[in-house]
Amino acid sequence: MAATTPAPTTIAPGSPPSGSDLELETVSTGIILPSPPDKLQDCHTDEQKTAWVVAQLKLTPYNEVLDLIDRFKDVKRFFLHKTVRKDGELQPVTFKLNTQPRAKSFALLLFTKRENKTRICKQCTSSKSQGPHDQCMQPDLGYGKGACTNCIYSGRGTECSLRLEIEEQEAQLKRAQGNKPPKLTARICRFATDRELERWLMLVKEELGLRAVEKERERHR
Incomplete structure (x- = not known):
């Protein structure tokens, strides 16, 4: 599907060099995405690929995706296209925007x-990740329920290890509220x-005081 040329899209303050995964808002000046090529295969930079994806998302029939774009407006990071080795050469993986989860994953990624900036889910660390x-x-968390955008794209958001960790922490919090002894975590403290x-x-x-007394008694026995 060829994209019509949209109005220039502003990237939120900051633009890292092509290929960087830094958050764009960490840099002081904003940029304008270039006009997107008509076809993905004509995109040769991260900026062009990002502009092409944004143009396609603006044409999507999925209201949830359009609502995300309308709500956030500014692109916060570039789309960095994953590459895998095929026949001895690194090649970009194929992708489509033809379903709601796929289009939503890109909208969440970009907007x-x-x-979380440090944790990586099990699927993304797998050598089989596409x-x-x-x-x-x-x-x-208000939009992805804890799942990463790759898992959302593949339709396996409920299986993302990042989401499962959050669900387990929430279950522990509920057990704590039910007077059952939970495993105390930073997230439980955050919501207390x-x-x-x-x-x-x-x-x-x-408890520490009682243990100190017991240790002192043991020392004098």
């Missing part, structure tokens, strides 16, 4: 904030009230 995004990008944190701190101090 939403990144929730991307199509070179980065394992976990979008804002000040009163709960103060109570836990008091309990920890009391």
Whole structure:
């Protein structure tokens, strides 16, 4: 499907060099995406590929994707096309935007904030990963439910290890609220009230005090 030439799209403040996975908002000046070529095979830079994808997304029939673009407006990072080795040569993986999950994954990649900048899911670390995004990008939890954009693209968002970790942490939090002993994590502390944190701190101090007394008794036996 050939894309009509859209109005120039502003990238949110900042533009890393082509091939960089840095967040664009970390740089001080904004740029304008170039006019996209009519065909993906005519794109030779990350900027051109990003512009081509944005143009295609603006023509999508999927309202959720259009709503994401309308809500965030500014592109926050480039699309870095994953490459795999075929017949001894590195070649870009093929991708399509012909389903709602596929189009949504690109909209989330390009337009939403990144929730996690350090963790990589198991699918993206696999040698069998077909991307199509070179980065394992976990979008804002309000939109991707914790899954990375590659897993969303492949229709396996519910199996993404990043999402499963969050679901387990939420389950632990529910168990904590039900007075069952949870595994205390930073995420549980983040959602706890000040009163709960103060109570836990008091309990920890009391327990450490009791253990110190026991150790002292053992030392004098």
